[in-house]
Amino acid sequence: MRPTRPLRNKFAHRALTLIFLFAVTLTMSAEWTPQMEEEGGIPAYNAGPPPKGTKLPATLTKADLWGADAQYPYQTHAYDLASKIPAVLHQQPCYCYCDRMGHNSLHSCFETSHGARCSTCLKELYYSYQQSKKGKTAAQIRAGIIKGEWKQIDLQSAATVN
Numbered sequence: 001m002r003p004t005r006p007l008r009n010k011f012a013h014r015a016l017t018l019i020f021l022f023a024v025t026l027t028m029s030a031e032w033t034p035q036m037e038e039e040g041g042i043p044a045y046n047a048g049p050p051p052k053g054t055k056l057p058a059t060l061t062k063a064d065l066w067g068a069d070a071q072y073p074y075q076t077h078a079y080d081l082a083s084k085i086p087a088v089l090h091q092q093p094c095y096c097y098c099d100r101m102g103h104n105s106l107h108s109c110f111e112t113s114h115g116a117r118c119s120t121c122l123k124e125l126y127y128s129y130q131q132s133k134k135g136k137t138a139a140q141i142r143a144g145i146i147k148g149e150w151k152q153i154d155l156q157s158a159a160t161v162n
Contacts, residue, residue: 042146044099045106049087049138056086059110069116073159078122081129081161082110088128091138092145096120123153126161 050056061083062076070076082089089107093099096118098109106124109115115122127150131141144150 043093043095043097044104045093045142046090046104048091050090056090056107057111059083059086059107060113065113065116069113072155074122074126074155075116077159077161078115078125079110082107082115082125085129085132088132088138088141089125092124092128092142094121094124095145095150119155120150122155122158124150126150126153126155126158130161 059082060079062070062079065076065079086107089110090105092106094103094106094109096109098114098118098121103109103114106121106128109118109121110125115125124145127145128141131144136144
């Protein structure tokens with residue numbers, strides 16, 4: 001027995017409705033696509049050092065960190081190193097995309113305890129410090145960060161970096 005025409009139309013209508021809902025869902029979810037896929041995906045940073053006479057906000061010190069923010073030596077040590085290269089950090093993007101919450105560079109992460117809680121910020125900080133010690137410019141360090149070289153940093157051994 002073949003289905004009657006009204007039954008076929010009912011199935012066709014349901015199929016079209018499901019296709020339409022899928023298309024709408026897909027379109028709406030495109031707004032949540034990671035920023036990395038949008039126009040190069042490089043988070044906010046400053047192209048040069050702060051203007052002469054401009055003082056950057058201070059980074060926190062070891063003493064400012066406690067609890068989960070000071071659970072591992074690499075967390076507190078990162079803040080010591082951040083205070084040594086503020087102009088370099090000012091010129092680096094941060095791939096945790098904290099620029100979405102108002103940060104304008106990697107330096108911003110260490111003005112608060114955010115940097116202590118974020119492995120991306122910590123790895124980028126240690127990478128920046130190591131490259132700075134090797135004589136690399138902030139622009140060269142930024143190029144390495146954009147390439148993802150910071151991902152190779154081992155936080156467990158990072159506390160020994162000086």
